[in-house]
Amino acid sequence: MSAPILATKLYIPPPRPKIVPRPRLVERLNEELAAGCKLTLISASAGFGKTTLVSEWIANCGRQVAWLSLDERDCDSLRFLSYLVAALQTINPGIGRGLLAVLQSSEPPGAEAVLTNLLNEITTLPDNPSAGSGQGFILVLDDYHLVDSKPVDQAIAFLLEHQPPQMHLVIATREDPSLPLPRLRARGQCTELRAADLRFSPAEVAEFLNRVMRLNLSDGDVAALESRTEGWIAGLQMAALSMQGHPDASSFIQSFTGSHRFVLDYLLEEVLQRQPIAVQAFLLRTSILERLCSPLCEAVLKAPVNSGQETLEYIERANLFIIPLDNERRWYRYHHLFADLLRKRLGQSLAPEEITKLQIDASEWYENNGLILDAFRHAAAANDIERAVRLMESKKMPIHLRGAAMAILDWLESLPKTLLDARPALWWKQAAILLMIGQPMDVEEKLQAIETALASATLPNAELDDTNRRDLIGKIAAARANVAQVQGQTEIILVQARRALEYLHPNDLNNRSMAIRSLGFAYFSRGNITDASRAYTEALSLGQDSEDIINILLASIRLGQIQETVNQYTLASENYRRVLLRIDDYSPPNAPLAYLGLARIYYERNDINAAEQYGEQSLQLARQYDQVHDRLIQSELFLARLRLVRKDAVGAAHILSQAEQTARQKFTVDLPDVVAAQVLFHLHEGNTDAAFQLIQQYDLPVMLARVLIAQGDPSAALAVLEPQRQEIEAKGLVNRLLRVMVLQSIALYAHGEKEKALELLGEVLARTEPEGFIRLFVDEGPRMAELLSAAGAQGIRPGYVNKLLAAFAAEPKEQRPTASVPSSSMLVEPLTARELEVLRLIAAGLSNQEICVRLFLALDTVKGHNRRIFEKLQVQRRTEAIARARELGLL
Amino acid sequence: MVYQIRLKGHLDGQWTDWFDGLTITLEEDGNTLLSGPVVDQAALHGLLKKVRDLGMPLVSVVQVQIDETNPYCSKKEKK
Numbered sequence: 001m002s003a004p005i006l007a008t009k010l011y012i013p014p015p016r017p018k019i020v021p022r023p024r025l026v027e028r029l030n031e032e033l034a035a036g037c038k039l040t041l042i043s044a045s046a047g048f049g050k051t052t053l054v055s056e057w058i059a060n061c062g063r064q065v066a067w068l069s070l071d072e073r074d075c076d077s078l079r080f081l082s083y084l085v086a087a088l089q090t091i092n093p094g095i096g097r098g099l100l101a102v103l104q105s106s107e108p109p110g111a112e113a114v115l116t117n118l119l120n121e122i123t124t125l126p127d128n129p130s131a132g133s134g135q136g137f138i139l140v141l142d143d144y145h146l147v148d149s150k151p152v153d154q155a156i157a158f159l160l161e162h163q164p165p166q167m168h169l170v171i172a173t174r175e176d177p178s179l180p181l182p183r184l185r186a187r188g189q190c191t192e193l194r195a196a197d198l199r200f201s202p203a204e205v206a207e208f209l210n211r212v213m214r215l216n217l218s219d220g221d222v223a224a225l226e227s228r229t230e231g232w233i234a235g236l237q238m239a240a241l242s243m244q245g246h247p248d249a250s251s252f253i254q255s256f257t258g259s260h261r262f263v264l265d266y267l268l269e270e271v272l273q274r275q276p277i278a279v280q281a282f283l284l285r286t287s288i289l290e291r292l293c294s295p296l297c298e299a300v301l302k303a304p305v306n307s308g309q310e311t312l313e314y315i316e317r318a319n320l321f322i323i324p325l326d327n328e329r330r331w332y333r334y335h336h337l338f339a340d341l342l343r344k345r346l347g348q349s350l351a352p353e354e355i356t357k358l359q360i361d362a363s364e365w366y367e368n369n370g371l372i373l374d375a376f377r378h379a380a381a382a383n384d385i386e387r388a389v390r391l392m393e394s395k396k397m398p399i400h401l402r403g404a405a406m407a408i409l410d411w412l413e414s415l416p417k418t419l420l421d422a423r424p425a426l427w428w429k430q431a432a433i434l435l436m437i438g439q440p441m442d443v444e445e446k447l448q449a450i451e452t453a454l455a456s457a458t459l460p461n462a463e464l465d466d467t468n469r470r471d472l473i474g475k476i477a478a479a480r481a482n483v484a485q486v487q488g489q490t491e492i493i494l495v496q497a498r499r500a501l502e503y504l505h506p507n508d509l510n511n512r513s514m515a516i517r518s519l520g521f522a523y524f525s526r527g528n529i530t531d532a533s534r535a536y537t538e539a540l541s542l543g544q545d546s547e548d549i550i551n552i553l554l555a556s557i558r559l560g561q562i563q564e565t566v567n568q569y570t571l572a573s574e575n576y577r578r579v580l581l582r583i584d585d586y587s588p589p590n591a592p593l594a595y596l597g598l599a600r601i602y603y604e605r606n607d608i609n610a611a612e613q614y615g616e617q618s619l620q621l622a623r624q625y626d627q628v629h630d631r632l633i634q635s636e637l638f639l640a641r642l643r644l645v646r647k648d649a650v651g652a653a654h655i656l657s658q659a660e661q662t663a664r665q666k667f668t669v670d671l672p673d674v675v676a677a678q679v680l681f682h683l684h685e686g687n688t689d690a691a692f693q694l695i696q697q698y699d700l701p702v703m704l705a706r707v708l709i710a711q712g713d714p715s716a717a718l719a720v721l722e723p724q725r726q727e728i729e730a731k732g733l734v735n736r737l738l739r740v741m742v743l744q745s746i747a748l749y750a751h752g753e754k755e756k757a758l759e760l761l762g763e764v765l766a767r768t769e770p771e772g773f774i775r776l777f778v779d780e781g782p783r784m785a786e787l788l789s790a791a792g793a794q795g796i797r798p799g800y801v802n803k804l805l806a807a808f809a810a811e812p813k814e815q816r817p818t819a820s821v822p823s824s825s826m827l828v829e830p831l832t833a834r835e836l837e838v839l840r841l842i843a844a845g846l847s848n849q850e851i852c853v854r855l856f857l858a859l860d861t862v863k864g865h866n867r868r869i870f871e872k873l874q875v876q877r878r879t880e881a882i883a884r885a886r887e888l889g890l891l
Numbered sequence: 892m893v894y895q896i897r898l899k900g901h902l903d904g905q906w907t908d909w910f911d912g913l914t915i916t917l918e919e920d921g922n923t924l925l926s927g928p929v930v931d932q933a934a935l936h937g938l939l940k941k942v943r944d945l946g947m948p949l950v951s952v953v954q955v956q957i958d959e960t961n962p963y964c965s966k967k968e969k970k
Binding site: 145174232234261263264337340347348 | 908
């Protein structure tokens, strides 16, 4: 897994050795936890010992704990969700498997889709209080204030609203989060510890100063310190550090308590002065680092090898606000408050150039150690444009990961426009990243900025020789072709992609590949299979040359689709399989298409179980990428078709109405496909009139022919089919052609032209036998069975024909009394989708309570559903409802 | 827009940079007054966040109207 998940963010800080135990607070937290409250909120400003308290509590609370230390970058809700999944995986590695890759991909799913998935998986975790450690778990979100993001707040609110009983959430923060706290308080679902609870009581102050820090202060001195710091723990700790080894503690306390100066400001100086000069320098200079490890500190300080570790361990022993981030004492960080103070002090004691130098040294260390993204961040902080650009363009930069892409985009957007204008390649980088992360609509603005910059005369010549200039023009066109693809504008795609290929540098394989894929898309949309295939093959080989995995996957998926179209099922299926092998790591947004392609191939070969499995996987993925249409609706239509094969008309109708709703609301492009599926449904149900009525409103000639045949008008069907056949044949769309020929042969047979019908069927069989087609024939029903029997009698391809006839015989039988009346119509009023869902869970033996959990509903809502189900089924109790539903074919 | 932010405890003048160039005045009762122009609401919230991160108790935040002749003298405090 290539995700940049920092294990240090998930590290559970162990209880610190030298602390004041706080049984009063821990007891309170345990009581509320046992009472089943959902959220523990620990809200107080910096330095009140929030993290310390939580780590003391959870170490002995008897539950499993997932910990996530947040930082500013978690404002990106996708990064936040990735870490949330990773944190939960520390409890159970099975949770959210597959979600991480999807979240890292360039076109990630919506937060609610991800959370719903997660919650469903959490619900299946053991929830058995008698099983000791199996009694649920605690999720801690530390430093929640660092995430200043509405989407993240909404995600947490959603999580809390649907939180299963196994889970308890702890939030530690410096400011109250934007969550529906009043509601949680009113329902008694939230415990809070605030500054007033956290500050040290006078007894705790005494214990801390005299027992833990061994200062042996008088009661008067303790009281003076308590009143000066108001029990603020960070202040007390700094005061204690200042007094350790101080010759005259009392006079220190006198001047400290007599001063109005801000506690920490006053004390930092004292604390620093108590340290050896080398340690002072170490603290100040390493304060620019977000995380510290010995070699990194040595690089920044230009200090001898191994001296760093010694100092870090000294600082830890001296309690100087340093927090280990792992068990090996390898990575540390400073307490945020302390780091802020140190950085401020650093700004006063070093010149800006010297601080820049520290940043560069840090950047170099990270680069030499292969941590390119961190190297980039420090280069950006040093405002070293050359260095940052070089790192940004480095092959080692994990640009395909969203976190890296966003960091670079943020930096580029922070640069002054004049600088970008002088280096139009930086404008291009922004456009390229926007394309990659799925924000095509923001791309044009950047492209125009490049054009403006190119047109201006002030551009330095060194930066842009003629070759680079031409290449940029090519890139602009390639991007425009790609954006046009999203909107389906084939004319623009063709113009821009060709322009791109003319201008792009021969070595710019990435963008050449993107332009060629756009061409392929345009050809494919226009039914030009030969050219589309050539284009995607070329894009694939470019991707292979440049070892660009995303390009390889995208081109392969499209090639698979083309191979399906020209009847090369074996090749297509190998292709899709190769794609699926890589998908876990990279998950391009088109991944569902590979699953769906495989599903179609299994279906055609009549392996319905495998088809269903891949179809469901496709739908699941497509739902996660909810902003993109075709994958979702096509997956749904496919599954509706499977329901029909399984004679589950209710299930099929249910999916179709869902698909229709989605198509009408969002994706009218897909509406004809939905209608075609509905027509097929009516035909299947023997409802020829409904099918005929529906088809009138749309231009779906092949489906129309099928309806006409069903109506007993084969000559009208033939009249519709012949021009279709010519058109499709000319385009080389073999797959569709075979379907037309099958219908023609049925129509001819019905029309009494048996010889011609069998001749045509023989032609089809010759072409489909090598790929093992079955459903193409079986789906046409009894008319085709009859025709095949006639073919068998004439000795046409006997082995294959017998196999097909056997498949006909093996089809599931009708389960309903009459084929033409859908069984649910026997109800006074049909059940809604939700009621059906509840009914199925009742039949599965779930209690009302369990149904609540499963469907995220309140108990009253579930009871309401039950009442209406019983009413509609006209029964009194659950067992009767199940029996009645079975009778009606609802289950 | 000029703001006055009052904090509990004294900060020395070296903190000016930290607070984006606001004037730091120490008051006799032990409070610190940060005052000066703040570009917009976002900048104001940024400042308050810095105060929060220092753990300094916040006493008050007021927007003041500027006396044209002396931008740092308040004429009348707005609500």
